[in-house]
Amino acid sequence: xxxxxxxxxxxxxxxxxxxxxxxxxxxxxxxxxxxxxxxxxxxxxxxxxxxxxxxxxxxxxxxxxxxxxxxxxxxxxxxxxxxxxxxxxxxxxxxxxxxxxxxxxxxxxxxxxxxxxxxxxxxxxxxxxxxxxxxxxxxxxxxxxxxxxxxxxxxxxxxxxxxxxxxxxxxxxxxxxxxxxxxxxxxxxxxxxxxxxxxxxxxxxxxxxxxxxxxxxxxxxxxxxxxxxxxxxxxxxxxxxxxxxxxxxxxxxxxxxxxxxxxxxxxxxxxxxxxxxxxxxxxxxxxxxxxxxxxxxxxxxxxxxxxxxxxxxxxxxxxxxxxxxxxxxxxxxxxxxxxxxxxxxxxxxxxxxxxxxxxxxxxxxxxxxxxxxxxxxxxxxxxxxxxxxxxxxxxxxxxxxxxxxxxxxxxxxxxxxxxxxxxxxxxxxxxxxxxxxxxxxxxxxxxxxxxxxxxxxxxxxxxxxxxxxxxxxxxxxxxxxxxxxxxxxxxxxxxxxxxxxxxxxxxxxxxxxxxxxxxxxxxxxxxxxxxxxxxxxxxxxxxxxxxxxxxxxxxxxxxxxxxxxxxxxxxxxxxxxxxxxxxxxxx
Ligand code: ADP
Ligand code: MG
Numbered sequence: 001x002x003x004x005x006x007x008x009x010x011x012x013x014x015x016x017x018x019x020x021x022x023x024x025x026x027x028x029x030x031x032x033x034x035x036x037x038x039x040x041x042x043x044x045x046x047x048x049x050x051x052x053x054x055x056x057x058x059x060x061x062x063x064x065x066x067x068x069x070x071x072x073x074x075x076x077x078x079x080x081x082x083x084x085x086x087x088x089x090x091x092x093x094x095x096x097x098x099x100x101x102x103x104x105x106x107x108x109x110x111x112x113x114x115x116x117x118x119x120x121x122x123x124x125x126x127x128x129x130x131x132x133x134x135x136x137x138x139x140x141x142x143x144x145x146x147x148x149x150x151x152x153x154x155x156x157x158x159x160x161x162x163x164x165x166x167x168x169x170x171x172x173x174x175x176x177x178x179x180x181x182x183x184x185x186x187x188x189x190x191x192x193x194x195x196x197x198x199x200x201x202x203x204x205x206x207x208x209x210x211x212x213x214x215x216x217x218x219x220x221x222x223x224x225x226x227x228x229x230x231x232x233x234x235x236x237x238x239x240x241x242x243x244x245x246x247x248x249x250x251x252x253x254x255x256x257x258x259x260x261x262x263x264x265x266x267x268x269x270x271x272x273x274x275x276x277x278x279x280x281x282x283x284x285x286x287x288x289x290x291x292x293x294x295x296x297x298x299x300x301x302x303x304x305x306x307x308x309x310x311x312x313x314x315x316x317x318x319x320x321x322x323x324x325x326x327x328x329x330x331x332x333x334x335x336x337x338x339x340x341x342x343x344x345x346x347x348x349x350x351x352x353x354x355x356x357x358x359x360x361x362x363x364x365x366x367x368x369x370x371x372x373x374x375x376x377x378x379x380x381x382x383x384x385x386x387x388x389x390x391x392x393x394x395x396x397x398x399x400x401x402x403x404x405x406x407x408x409x410x411x412x413x414x415x416x417x418x419x420x421x422x423x424x425x426x427x428x429x430x431x432x433x434x435x436x437x438x439x440x441x442x443x444x445x446x447x448x449x450x451x452x453x454x455x456x457x458x459x460x461x462x463x464x465x466x467x468x469x470x471x472x473x474x475x476x477x478x479x480x481x482x483x484x485x486x487x488x489x490x491x492x493x494x495x496x497x498x499x500x501x502x503x504x505x506x507x508x509x510x511x512x513x514x515x516x517x518x519x520x521x522x523x524x525x526x527x528x529x530x531x532x533x534x535x536x537x538x539x540x541x542x543x544x545x546x547x548x549x550x551x552x553x554x555x556x557x558x559x560x561x562x563x564x565x566x567x568x569x570x571x572x573x574x575x576x577x578x579x580x581x582x583x584x585x586x587x
Pocket of ligand 2: 275
C-alpha cells in the first residue's frame with residue numbers, strides 16, 4: 001500500500017503541478033486576456049469616441065441632408081417656376097418674333113413708301129432750290145438796283161436840296177427848320193385831367209420825315225385837323241443837339257466867307273427855344289469843352305466851330321467881338337453894359353439908321369473874345385441878367401428877346417465894299433440912358449476888353465488903323481408867344497406877355513408884308529423888327545428854327561408857330577448879297 005500511495009501522491013503531485021502549470025498558464029492567459037481586454041477597452045473607448053464623433057457627423061450630415069433636401073425642394077420648385085418662366089419667355093419670344101416680323105414687314109412697306117416720298121421730296125426740293133437760286137439771283141439784281149436807286153435817290157435828294165438851297169439863296173428866302181421837342185414830365189403835370197384820361201393821343205405834332213411835320217388834332221366840337229407842313233429840315237423829338245447843329249454848321253463857313261448870318265429860335269414859351277440855342281438851363285460848368293457836354297445848344301457849338309474855323313486858317317484870322325442885347329417890354333437893353341453887382345441892370349439903347357440905310361445901335365458895348373471859353377464865360381454871365389419869370393407853362397420863361405451878335409472884323413482894305421460904307425454917319429445921336437438903371441463907365445474899361453462902337457462904323461484896331469466889318473452872326477432867342485389864360489400870368493408879367501405877343505405879331509406882320517412883297521414893310525412897329533430889319537429884309541442868311549411842343553395842350557400855339565414858319569418860307573428878299581453867290585451852300 002505505501003507503494004500505491006506514493007504512486008498516487010506522485011500522481012497527485014504531478015497532477016497538481018500540471019494543474020499549477022495550467023493555472024499559471026491560465027493566469028498568464030488571464031493577464032494576456034486582461035491586457036488584450038484593456039487594449040480592447042482602449043480600442044472600444046477609441047471606437048466609442050469615433051462612434052460619437054461619427055454620430056455627431058452623421059447628425060450633421062443628416063441635418064445637411066435635410067437642408068440639402070430642403071434646398072433641392074426649393075431648387076425643384078424654382079426650377080419648375082423657371083421652366084414655367086422659360087416657357088412663357090419662349091412663348092413671348094415667339095410672339096415677339098412674329099410681331100417683329102409683322103413690324104419689319106410694316107417697316108419695310110413704310111420704308112418703301114418713305115423712300116419714294118423722299119425721292120419725290122428731294123426732286124421737289126431740287127426744283128425749289130433751283131427756283132430759290134433763281135429768286136435769289138433776281139433778289140440780288142433787285143437789291144442791287146434798289147441800292148443803285150437809293151444811291152441815285154440820295155444823290156438826287158442831295159442835289160434837290162442843294163438846288164432848293166440855291167433857289168432859297170437866289171430868291172433871298174428865309175430857311176426854316178422845325179424842331180419838335182420831346183414830351184416832358186411837366187407837360188403831364190400841366191395837362192388838364194380830362195385830356196389825361198382821354199383815349200386820344202396826347203401828342204398832336206409828329207415828324208413824318210426830315211422835311212415834313214404832321215399835326216393831327218381831334219377836338220370835340222371842332223373840325224378834325226390833319227395838316228402837313230414842309231420845311232427845309234424837320235427834327236423829331238429824338239434828334240439830338242448835335243444833329244441840329246450839324247445842319248446849322250455850314251452857315252458858319254458862310255460867315256467866314258463873309259456872309260451875314262442870323263439864326264433865330266421861334267416858338268411858344270416852353271417849346272425849347274433856349275434849349276435849342278443854349279442848352280439846358282442848369283448848366284453847372286459854363287466853360288467845359290463843348291465836346292464834353294452832349295446837350296449844348298447852337299450858341300456854344302457855333303462859338304466852338306467859329307474858333308475852330310478861324311484856327312484852321314490863321315492867315316485870314318478875323319477879330320471876334322460880341323454884343324449881347326435883350327429886347328424887353330419893347331425897349332432895347334445892352335446886357336454887356338450891365339453891372340454884375342446888380343446895382344445897375346440895363347442900359348437902354350436905340351436903333352438908328354446909317355446913311356447907308358443899315359440899322360445900328362450906337363454906343364453898343366462889344367467885347368473882344370479870343371476863344372470859345374471866353375465867349376461862353378461872357379455870354380453865360382450876361383444871360384443870368386436876362387429878364388425871366390415863372391409861368392404855369394414854363395418855370396424859367398424868358399421875358400425878353402435875346403440877340404447875341406458876333407462880329408468878325410478884318411484888317412483894312414480900303415477899296416472893299418464894307419469900307420465904302422464906312423462913311424457911316426448916324427441919323428440920330430446914340431445912347432439914351434436907361435429908365436431901368438443908369439449906365440456905368442465899366443463898359444469902356446480896357447481891363448474888360450470892352451469897346452463901345454458900332455461894328456458897321458469901322459472902329460479903330462490896336463494898330464490905330466480903321467477895321468472893316470467882315471461879317472456878322474446874330475443868334476436870336478426870342479421870347480415865347482403865350483396865351484395869358486394858359487400861362488396864368490398877372491400884373492407886371494401880364495404886361496410883359498402883352499409886349500412879347502405884340503412884338504411877335506409885329507414880326508409876323510413884317511414877314512407877311514415881305515412875302516406879299518408889299519411896298520411898305522412895318523419894321524418900325526416894334527423894336528424887335530426894327531432891330532432885325534437888315535436881317536429880315538436884307539441880305540443875311542436867315543435861319544428860323546421853329547420850336548414846337550408835341551402836346552395836345554399846346555396844339556393851337558404849335559399851329560400858330562407852323563403857320564409863322566410857312567409864312568417865313570414864302571419871304572423873298574431879293575438876291576442874297578447881290579453879285580456874289582456863295583461858294584458853298586449851307587445845306
Ligand atoms: P423856351 O425857351 O422855348 O421857353 P426852354 O428851352 O426853356 O423853352 O425849354 C423848356 C423846357 O423843356 C426846359 O426844361 C428844357 O430843358 C426842356 N427841353 C426843351 N427842348 C428839349 C429837348 N429837345 N430835349 C429835352 N428837353 C428839352
Ligand atoms: Mg427861353
